[in-house]
Amino acid sequence: MAASPPHGSGGPSPVAARPASPVRELIPALAGIAVAAGALALAAEIPEKAGLTSFSPRWWPEGLAFLLLGLSVLHAVLALTRPAAAAERPAAAHRTGVLRLTAMLLSILGYGVLWYYVDFRVSTTVLLIALVYLGGGRGWKALLVFPAIVTATLYLLFGVLLKVPI
Amino acid sequence: MRPTIIRTASGVLTLAALVTVAGCADRGATVEDAADYPSKDVTLIVPYQAGGASDLAARTLANQMEQHLGTNIIVENRTGGAGSVGLQHLAEAHADGYTIGYLPVETVMLGFQGYDIDPANYDLIGQMVSVPATIAVPADSPYQTLDDLLKAAEEAPGTITVSNSGAGSIWEATTTALGEATGTEFKPVPFDGGAPAVTAAIGGEVDAVIAGISETAPAHAEGQLRVLAVFDEEPSPSLEGVPTAIEEGVDLTMGGWGGIGAPAGLPEEIKQTLEEAFTAAASSEEFTKVITDSGNIPVNVPADEFASFVESEAQNFKALLSDQD
Amino acid sequence: MSPLVAGFSSLLDPTVLSCIALGAVLGMLVGAFPGITATMAVALASGFTLTLDPLPGLAVLLTIYVSSNFGDRVPAILVNTPGTPASIATTFDGYAMAQQGKAGLALTSSAFASAVGTFAGLLLLMFAAIPLSRLALQFGPAEMFALVVFGLTMMIGVSGGRVVKGLMAGAFGLLLGAVGRDPITGDLRFTFGLVELSDGVPFIAAIIGLFGIAEVFDQIITHRSGSSAAPITQFGKWFPTRADWRTMLKPLAVGSGVGGVVGVVPATGGDIAGILAWDQARRVSAHPEKFGKGSLEGLTAADTASNATLGGSTTTSLALGIPGDSVMAVMIGSMIVWGIQPGPSLFTRNPELVYSIAGIMIVATLLALGLSLLRMRSVAKLLDLPRHFLWTIILIFCMVGTYAVNNSIFDVGVMLLFGLVGLFMRRFSIPAGPVVLGLLLGKLAESNLRRALEIGGVSNILTSPIAVAILAVSLLALVLPALRAMRQRRRTTPATPVAE
Numbered sequence: 003m004a005a006s007p008p009h010g011s012g013g014p015s016p017v018a019a020r021p022a023s024p025v026r027e028l029i030p031a032l033a034g035i036a037v038a039a040g041a042l043a044l045a046a047e048i049p050e051k052a053g054l055t056s057f058s059p060r061w062w063p064e065g066l067a068f069l070l071l072g073l074s075v076l077h078a079v080l081a082l083t084r085p086a087a088a089a090e091r092p093a094a095a096h097r098t099g100v101l102r103l104t105a106m107l108l109s110i111l112g113y114g115v116l117w118y119y120v121d122f123r124v125s126t127t128v129l130l131i132a133l134v135y136l137g138g139g140r141g142w143k144a145l146l147v148f149p150a151i152v153t154a155t156l157y158l159l160f161g162v163l164l165k166v167p168i
Numbered sequence: 169m170r171p172t173i174i175r176t177a178s179g180v181l182t183l184a185a186l187v188t189v190a191g192c193a194d195r196g197a198t199v200e201d202a203a204d205y206p207s208k209d210v211t212l213i214v215p216y217q218a219g220g221a222s223d224l225a226a227r228t229l230a231n232q233m234e235q236h237l238g239t240n241i242i243v244e245n246r247t248g249g250a251g252s253v254g255l256q257h258l259a260e261a262h263a264d265g266y267t268i269g270y271l272p273v274e275t276v277m278l279g280f281q282g283y284d285i286d287p288a289n290y291d292l293i294g295q296m297v298s299v300p301a302t303i304a305v306p307a308d309s310p311y312q313t314l315d316d317l318l319k320a321a322e323e324a325p326g327t328i329t330v331s332n333s334g335a336g337s338i339w340e341a342t343t344t345a346l347g348e349a350t351g352t353e354f355k356p357v358p359f360d361g362g363a364p365a366v367t368a369a370i371g372g373e374v375d376a377v378i379a380g381i382s383e384t385a386p387a388h389a390e391g392q393l394r395v396l397a398v399f400d401e402e403p404s405p406s407l408e409g410v411p412t413a414i415e416e417g418v419d420l421t422m423g424g425w426g427g428i429g430a431p432a433g434l435p436e437e438i439k440q441t442l443e444e445a446f447t448a449a450a451s452s453e454e455f456t457k458v459i460t461d462s463g464n465i466p467v468n469v470p471a472d473e474f475a476s477f478v479e480s481e482a483q484n485f486k487a488l489l490s491d492q493d
Numbered sequence: 494m495s496p497l498v499a500g501f502s503s504l505l506d507p508t509v510l511s512c513i514a515l516g517a518v519l520g521m522l523v524g525a526f527p528g529i530t531a532t533m534a535v536a537l538a539s540g541f542t543l544t545l546d547p548l549p550g551l552a553v554l555l556t557i558y559v560s561s562n563f564g565d566r567v568p569a570i571l572v573n574t575p576g577t578p579a580s581i582a583t584t585f586d587g588y589a590m591a592q593q594g595k596a597g598l599a600l601t602s603s604a605f606a607s608a609v610g611t612f613a614g615l616l617l618l619m620f621a622a623i624p625l626s627r628l629a630l631q632f633g634p635a636e637m638f639a640l641v642v643f644g645l646t647m648m649i650g651v652s653g654g655r656v657v658k659g660l661m662a663g664a665f666g667l668l669l670g671a672v673g674r675d676p677i678t679g680d681l682r683f684t685f686g687l688v689e690l691s692d693g694v695p696f697i698a699a700i701i702g703l704f705g706i707a708e709v710f711d712q713i714i715t716h717r718s719g720s721s722a723a724p725i726t727q728f729g730k731w732f733p734t735r736a737d738w739r740t741m742l743k744p745l746a747v748g749s750g751v752g753g754v755v756g757v758v759p760a761t762g763g764d765i766a767g768i769l770a771w772d773q774a775r776r777v778s779a780h781p782e783k784f785g786k787g788s789l790e791g792l793t794a795a796d797t798a799s800n801a802t803l804g805g806s807t808t809t810s811l812a813l814g815i816p817g818d819s820v821m822a823v824m825i826g827s828m829i830v831w832g833i834q835p836g837p838s839l840f841t842r843n844p845e846l847v848y849s850i851a852g853i854m855i856v857a858t859l860l861a862l863g864l865s866l867l868r869m870r871s872v873a874k875l876l877d878l879p880r881h882f883l884w885t886i887i888l889i890f891c892m893v894g895t896y897a898v899n900n901s902i903f904d905v906g907v908m909l910l911f912g913l914v915g916l917f918m919r920r921f922s923i924p925a926g927p928v929v930l931g932l933l934l935g936k937l938a939e940s941n942l943r944r945a946l947e948i949g950g951v952s953n954i955l956t957s958p959i960a961v962a963i964l965a966v967s968l969l970a971l972v973l974p975a976l977r978a979m980r981q982r983r984r985t986t987p988a989t990p991v992a993e
Contacts, residue, residue: 030921034661041668041683048675048682059678062939063671070664077657092711092919099714106713110892110909114902130885137713137881148882156893164529164537166897167211167244219536219823224830227540243540247899249688250674256688282681283688329948335679357947358677360760360940363822367759367815373633374948386814386829390836458543461830 027081034074041067105136122161122168126153202437205265206239212428213261213269215254218245221382221462225297225426226270228458232449237441250274250336252283259289263431265438268293271429273338276482280489281336287478291434293442295427295469295477296450297459299380300400301342302407303330304393306372314397314416317376318350325353329374331365334358339365339378342399342422345488346378346413349420369393380424381406382463399423406463427474443471497619500848503548504856512549513853516556517860523557524564525872527701528894530577531561532819539827547831548849554827555853558820559611560861562763562800566603571596571876572887574705578697579763579802581929582771582795584704585651589787596876597731602789603796604865605733606745610797611858613749614756614804618811619851623840625757625805626812632758634944635954639963640758641938644765644930646970650772651926653785658923666931667938669694676940677947689903698895698908699932703925706908707915709887714916716880737789744774744790748797755798756805762818763799764933768926770798776974803854811835811847 045063113129130149139145160166212230216222223245230241246254251274261267271290278285303314311317321328332339335358343356357374359365362383369377370392377384377393385406387393397413398404399422413420428446430439449455450468459466469477504510516538523534534557542550565576570587583603590599617625632640645663652659672683673693684690733741748770755766774794775784784791806817814836816822825835833839833846840847876883895908918925945953954960 026921030658030661030923033917034665037665037668044683049678049680059675059680059682062943063668063682066664066668066671070661070668073657073661073664077661080657092922093715095714095920096717099716103710103713106888107909110888114905117902126889130889133885133888134881137884139879139881139885144881148885152886152889156889159526160893160897164897165242166893167242167900168893168896217536218533219539219826221826223536224826244900246901247692248901249691252688252691253899253901281679283691335674335677340679355947357944358679359944360676360936361822363815364760367630367813368633370813370815371630371633382829386834386836389834390814390838392836458830461832462826463829 024081028078031074031078031081034070034077038067038071038074041070102136106133109133109136123153123157126156202265202435205438205441206237208266209240209242210237210265211267212241212243213254213258213267214243214245215247215251215258215270215272215274216245217247218243221299221380221464222270222272222426224462225459225464226428228455229296229428229446229449232452232455233445236445236448249283250278250281252278252285255285258429259285259431261431263291263433263435265430265434265442268428268430268442271427273424273426273481275429276478277336277338277341277485277489279482280485287482289432290429291432291439292471292474292478293428293430293439294446294450294471295425295467295474296446296455297426298400298465298467299382299424299426300398300404300421300465301339301378301423302381302384302395302398302410303346303376303378303413304366304369304384304388304395305376306369307391307394308372309375309394311376311396312394314411314413314418317396318352318418320375321347321350321352321354326355328354328376329357330354331357331359331368331374331377333362333365333379334360338422338424339380341485341488342378345420345422346418348488349418366393380464385463404465427469427478439471496844497848500845501852503845503849504552504852506548508546508549509552509853510856512545512552513556513856513860516553517560517857517864519553520557520560520562520857521564521861521864524561524576525567526894527568527574527576527705527891528697528896528898530697530898531558531579532823533898534561535820536823539823543827543830547828547833550827550831551824551850552853554824555850556857556860558824559803559854559857560864562611562803563604563607563861563865566607566796566865567600567872568705570599570603571872572705572883573708574887574891575700578700579767579799580796581700581704581764582767582799583792585771585785585795585926586788586791588708589785590789590792593787595729595787597729598733598737598789599792601731601866602733602737602741603792604862606741606748606793606796607800607865608858608862609745610748610752610800611803611854613797614753614801614807615851615854615858616804617753617757618804618808619848622808622812622847623837625808626837629757629759629809629813629815631959633957634941634948635957635960636963637758637760638938638941638945638954639957639960639967640761641934641941643963643967643970644769644934645938646967647768647772648927648930649971649974650775651768651785651930652924653926655922655924658921659927662918662923662925663927663931666928666933667935668931669699669928670932670935671939673936676936677943687903689901693936694932695899695901695904695907696932697898698904699911700929701891701895702908702911703915703918703928705887705891706912707919707925709884710912710916711919712880713884733789740790741793743777744770744794745797747774747777748794749801751794752798752801753805756802756817757809758805759809759813759815759817760937761802762806763802766802767795767799768930768933770794776970804851807850807854811839811850812837 045060048060050058109132116125127149130152131145134144161168214223214226227243230243234241246257258269275287305311330343332343340356340358343354347353362379365377366379366383366387368374381404384393384395388395395407395410397411397416399413399420401421403412456466523529535554538553542553562579565580566583568574568576569580569583570591573584573588575581575584587599648663649656673691675682681691751770751773752766755761771791771794774790775781778790806821809815809817810821810825816825892905895904915925
């Protein structure tokens, strides 16, 4: 995935060749600037120990932060000045999808809490029911049998065989 | 077709139900009477990765302790934060004897290195392994004795490079302590682990290496390194002909160690049971053989003696690590 | 009887053979589950194998080691989640192939490439171990730093044509690599007071998040309830044709070479080798533009190289007694307890054992290859499941698997967070490969540079012929493609906008 656009050209996901809007391209640049600024602020708190080394422990992270800052600015400039090339853009997200993801993440958070109080086998079954439901699965097979099988598999593999404290 | 699916499905559901019920059942039995101890599995927390020397010592001891306690001991590796994640987890566990842990030398060091670790948070059961520090030079090094190396350091303080397993490690502390004890200064070079530090010395990248005996003795035997001294009370059988630092005129004994501890506040009866199982396990032939074969030194230090040793170690490191900053 | 024959024939013992079979199945399984790595499996198994005799014990451990490097390709290709870090580069082209309906071909060619890579590495172990181990000793901090710089030049390659964004991602990854204890002074940096971060960002959690979880998140937000097409409904042909084999030849050679060298160097393993070989194969390929978009060559080079490191790191471990990678560190511990002392004299004292070890790994490779070809069809069926099942399975297995690495909920949180970071990067077409490369190499770069400077200042680096040579090659790797591109641009229409 890393080196390719998010969807292979022959893949079933529709890839729209829309012109990349320069304003949209500013968002990654701003994110980069924010990360770099945060890193610079945090790097200033690294204690400078004298004596042990002639090179400060700060210069590596600070150098990287400046590099990121410079690249982000360069990206912003390029996005604004270059004529927008028709770049492959990922398939559009839509509102129901984002809501679905948010709901799934919230149920995973709830799972983290539940796991603390209730046995792994119970909490995991509950989470799986929630995830399948949110993903669009309906019916007793999807909502009961599937979570039970997956939970039992996980428990046998990790809890019994690998002795992971779950 | 259809009946088969239903039959399979109901079978799976029954299985899941059974698994669930069984799970709830063993959760219910948490209230314990000390007289029944141990009535369920004991967890042994190791603050380092599975497969390392500490893990090996802990697991081998656990195998032997199981037989004396008559229960399972499940080893749980909780790594991270130079060992502080696992140690913190142990300190916060219930002091009911069902969670015990492996305590390394870092237990008394981390508190002085910015971590929230205090040896007073643990009830000590016993010490079972000792890893004396050694100092070694490349096979073709001009330094034949510890004295040669010290003289070179005196002539140009802070230029003799000594590799160690990492920043803040016991071996780096030993390097500092050696400098302080002899009124000179070395340049510690931290690596990412004991093996790379030893490799750097074999390859002649550094002037010397300070590492545990199990890491330098094999290379000494192969003729890749020359161990100049052992920082222990007595010479080691695995390093024949190598003197102790004391014999060489440097009054310094230092090294890693490992013991077993529990969260502070263990009921007396349970502590007694654990101590008995520990002593029997640490003196067993199986345990001593595995530890000896791995190149370290099996010991069997009872709880009270271990406690006063930890106390004195804490004092030493307080002096050594606090004046570094 | 020659040591080779003696070493190989000692494997005919039925106990040893059944131990190999057991290890192969275990290894395939742990490889296929994201989170559980070969290191973990070998470390856990070593607790049991210490009670066995050395040869059956080694058979279990080595076979897990080998076969987990086959199993981990399956999730990398099918769901974009590396089963172990060694298959990071497999996702680059493997997943793209699967999306194009070529999952079958990707799975089998990956298995063949992995087998060829393993054999190439084992040849090194059997016939060149001692000279290679001398080479390994030459790699001090200065040389390691130079090698890492060479690795960092790959960032441009894995950016997939979006160079500025790729470098931004790379700088971000390098910054992430600076989280944790300072390698020289031991001070805590960027940890936000979290003790869990003091050993750095948990690597496995981060890569599972950036690749697998980000892909699932992306599908969740883009999936339309109307369209029910599963991501991979067809597998296409399974076995490479004669023409496919011909295109695989060059990447097989590149991968074997890169993997062998990287494997011999201590502390570097299959993850780095895979990415390096992928980029080298791209440079020599007739179709570099296909890399990252489902290139059979890219997949082959990555998988060959990451498995060729097995022989290389076994060589370093046996011939120097220095662990070539983290699995070998565990294995050396077991060997010492068995009374087998790895080191240069092992090859003169006990040459049969070296051949036995190589023999075990050969049998393990054949078995793992066989299992890979057999099992594929049924494993691949998994992907015919409706989306809601597939998403749920990937999420829960990644969560529990990541938890199991350190028994840490914190790691699971990191994984989900990186899933969101990865999702953000996808939405804005920022490549994830450079982040991983930065995470992987950042710590090595900084610590070795500073160590080299501690030992002997700048001259320590400039007086090492190996370091200077590698640095020169790195410079060429950066400059040559840029020059070539410029000349080409001048020749063609000057107004063509450069793809960003």
